[in-house]
Amino acid sequence: MATSVEAALRELLNKGPFEGIRQCKLIFNIDEIQNYETVFKITCTPTKLEVYNSCVQIFYNSENIRRGLNPYEGAISANSDVKKCFMPVLKSHRHVSGGSAAASATASGYTTTDVLQILKTKIGLLFPPKEPISITDVARIGDIFISPFNIIRGGNAIYEKYGYRSEFIENVKRIVAEASIGQFFVHTYLKTTLFDFIRFTNERLGSHLLTDGLDPTTLLVDIMRQLSMEDEQAYYNYQLATSPEGTEIRPISDWLVHYIGKYRLWVLHQSQKGSSARELNDFMLVTIIGRPTAWMFTLDATSPEWLASDARMRFLDFREIGHSSSSSARRGRRTRRYRKRH
Secondary structure (H helix, E strand, O other), X not given: OOOHHHHHHHHHHXXXXXXXXXEEEEEEEEOOOEEEEEEEEEEEOOOEEXXXXXXXXXXXEOHHHHOOOOOEEEEEOOOOOOOOOEEOOOOOEOOOOOOOHHHXXXXXXXOHHHHHHHHHHHHHOOOOOOOOOEEEOOOEEOOEXXXXXXXXXXXXXXXXXXXXXXXXXXXXXXXXXXXXXXXXXXXXXXXXXXXXXXXXXXXXXXXXOOOOOOOOOOEHHHHHOOOOHHHHHHHHHHHHHHOOOOOOOOOHHHHHHHHHHHHHHHHHHHHOOOOXXXXXXXXXOEEOOOOOOEEEEEEOOOOHHHHHHHHHEEEEEEEEXXXXXXXXXXXXXXXXXXXXXX
């Protein structure tokens, strides 16, 4: 059940088109540990609704639907003393369970990504449109995309912990869990690039972690777990420096997930001869935004992961603090305030 604070924010977001930019202050708590205060701006036109500050942005564009695109767009980025998105400055926090249900469920603490993604999703769920919230996963450290790095090692995509799902990635994960070096598609499509990466890493480190003489039953995940994100970054830099101009370069984990997915589509095509190329491409749900493998995930708002994430954050206080009209630079002050009722 929505709190009075959430209801007040929903009411504002559902008012329909309005001129200018509204500024609002939100106070929220994470894991019953820390309160944060943030100010965000809201704009609303007949086709677009935007809620944003320098660290959290979520936009809805109804025109994208007729174009066959995801109507939701958004991003999260780290807070800092310069950005001042949150007071206090948002930082990861490690804590020991204090006995409450929320603390017990999150005994290891929270990360800045936890706070930003949960906040972005909670606000998105208050938007008037009823389409499921979808996100394009481009989270990375350096040049290495985090989700493919995790998936190829038997883990999960970064946003799955918040209740976001991808049928395509679920199928890739099932293949990865059983894939061995001796399997046809690994041997045919992956082995050359995979072993080039292994040889490069061994030469760079002066080690013998893996060799060409691997048992064909060796699992792909058992190989990849021995190779770090630093190894992948070094190999990516090496490829950029040595490959001919015009060569498509991508991090090794990203490349492996892409080709395992292509194999999965080939299997699907064989089993569904009547399927069109369009239907098969829709299954992949790939968004082209400067790289060919930006996977799309859709929120399952009834999933245990989202329900647990949602429970971690409480909206405590919300107020409008200003409204600038497009026809006037004068900023009015608002006095309406909504405080959480206990």
